[in-house]
Amino acid sequence: MSQDRQTVERVIERLHEVYGDRVQSGAAICEQHAHTTSWVPPQPPDAVVFPHSAEEISHIVKTCAAEGVPVVPFGAGTSLEGQVNAARGGISIDLGQMNAVVSINAEDMDCVVQPGVTRKQLNTELRDQGLFFPIDPGADASLGGMASTRASGTNAVRYGTMRDNILSLEAVMPNGEIIRTGARARKSSAGYDLARLLIGAEGTLGIITELTLRLHGIPEAVASATCAFPTVGAACDAVIATILMGVPVARIELLDADLVRAVNAYSKLSLAETPMLFLEFHGSEQGVAEQTATFAEIAADCGGTDFQEATSPEARSALWQARHDAYWAAIALRPGAVGFSTDVCVPISRLAEAVTAAQEKAGSLGLVAPIVGHVGDGNFHTLPLIDMNDEDERARAREYVSWLNELAISLDGTCTGEHGIGQGKMPYLRKELGHAVDVMAAIKVAIDPGNIMNPGKIFDI
Template sequence: MVQATALPRNDSGIETVIGILKQRFADRLQTGESIRQQHGHTTTWINNQPPDAVVFPRSTEEVSEIVKACAAHKVPVIPFGTGTSLEGHVNAPAGGISVDLSQMNRILAVNAEDLDCVVQPGVTREDLNTHLRDQGLFFPIDPGANASLGGMAATRASGTNAVRYGTMKDNILGLEAVMPDGQIIRTGTRARKSSAGYDLTRLLIGAEGTLGIITEITLRLHGIPEAISSARCSFPSVDAACRAVMMTIQYGVPVARIELLDERSVGAANAYSKLSLPETPLLLLEFHGSEAGVVEQAETFGAIAEEFGGTDFAATTSTEERSKLWQARHDMYWASLQLRPGAQGISTDVCVPISRLAECVTSAQAKTAELGLLAPIVGHVGDGNFHTLLLIDTENADEVSKAEEFVGWLNDLAISMEGTCTGEHGIGQGKKPYLERELGPAVRYMRAIKAALDPDDIMNPGKIV
């Protein structure tokens, strides 16, 4: 495991705050070792740094009480959604209080005529879409895991639908948040646009809990499409598949999803999900629109794919067939682990301009081969974002060293291509070394904002800056 840096602890303050919160929240304040370890859990290779206590608020006012107590005694506060983040976001390097928002899980309002809704942060995307289905509406951001919407906002989540519907920042109208002094603020209204002052909504989206705790979210919704068609097509190489993606986007085909699986990923999906796809690079696509429109879009893509050697092209509007394909895509993490039983999967992501995608992906494949690493690749390639899953023995120092070398190399490569070290995983602890390389002096201004809003550095310390 990679050892995350520990920060100085305020032991007397932590003890005092635990006493205050225990009296106020009784059984909703937990200090058992297993629950603390769970709330320091991270699905990366960074070591677990558990908080000293976990508290379960049920309202914004209770979150405010917790933060005020912590602020008074300069004790760290670490927001927790479902724990699906990948870069050590929920670790507690200075100890402190984990604020688990899972019991704040109410859908407060659905305004169908205005295509928006208001939810608490513990609502998951699957729960929201189940609630909306009868009204002909859906929320499109799909990062794969059934993450909480608060966590998705805090990490500026993206996913398979981003090529058409954007990311979390494009689908949030406003927030309610508890700031580092315990003050409750609102950053926007239900209006579709505003020129009123600084855009605090976008400041808090992607801040990973370092500037405040999101306690309510006003989301944009979309109508469920009249028709949905899925397609798949195999290619002779990753380069050919990526060039087909580039041409599809440039041609203006309004794809809702366009996903890449390299040959290793396809093999894993075949074995895990009992498919029989050709074990060559694969594109999975989805089209939304009218009955005629989705057929036309699929046919247009089929013609483009043929130019790049695409074979075994098939499109379907069958709900069962579509669900089977996309479930296989969402199960890729677990499928990939079966390629090397006992190994840990270390996922890293980058995002580059579409024109550099083919070069970046093929370079990543060549680098893992050079290092002798088993590393299937999948990607939301419609927006230039892809993920490499390194399957390594974290007890083997040589493998860990090679994995660290690859992650650093890939981040630097993406930055050199005018891309980013993370398209959707976020910075957390794991990608901090690369943020300054990417943004340079801008990071100094991020630190200034952090210091102005959180002078005692109690909000999720040790992350981003």
């Protein structure tokens, strides 16, 4: 469905008449809307438009649909699998100017936000009310984007993912219709769950224009801790026991020895350079003390050593800043290299096996690939650091990523726990889900018969 240049120019001209300099087609801005850290090269859109309302998006979508020109929604541009690439050209719809918190309903513990609001912005606005939005993918992503990739991150083990923390959505569909999937009830059995269908659809079914989010109370007490383990297997045993014991751990993150080394160097820490768990506990003062003590006991039983608590806000903040900087720390292990994050997720009983196999495979291929994991969910990221000028190394990295995705699938897991399919993981989706992909494609064709919504993503049609 390649667009002839004239058609695209005509659409841009029409948008320009209505939106003036909120439509931009300079090379720099178009390239900025196509950055990607996947294997696929950047594919800039033909123009970028900055709408201010669902009605404007509806008009933009109708204008593009009438000419068969693709639209690609853009939040903060932090996705990792090429989700914002304009695979078939067209118009990038940048939602960054739709960044208002529409309402906060403290008694109901919910809020309504526009899609361009970022998670940090929201949490700043919520703080005074004693509330927070728990989903934390690391980057300061937009909430519309986080919904679209079904993001999660470090807190998901306790608070769930974007799937669990959205009450309802407003969206512009490919025909320009504005729909609302529900209201503010905390649960509903009213028909098909269109909110959950749009969450994770990566903008291929509609453009999210408003989100009603579930909030949580800022816990009375928070404590963080680190604990070293002799092996990845021992750390995973501690994770399993912690969850089986019902400790409502808020974060439980694994760093392998390579990554601890990287974090020590980058964040000036002096952690033991061995597999390490970073933890956080939320609750009442008494509850947090009890959780911490229970975990310390479990960890000791599993061979954990050097258990250290960080209760002061400064110490906690330093610890989690180091964790969030793990990506940059890893990159700094090999200056000039590019890091490609993988994202497999397996049942927790298979986690130690998967992490160990991933370490061995990287070693056997001569790759440096430190590992960090949201291990309470069985989700871990390896970060092969690749010299992009080395053709042979690129090929080995590709072999590694492909092997890892297939390993996860063979262990009853998935190739993507939280980053989405985008363009980068398209080859694995059918291996993972077989004929279910045909059902997805049937839904896509029914809702977007012209294939104008972020075409060329998730699966080919």
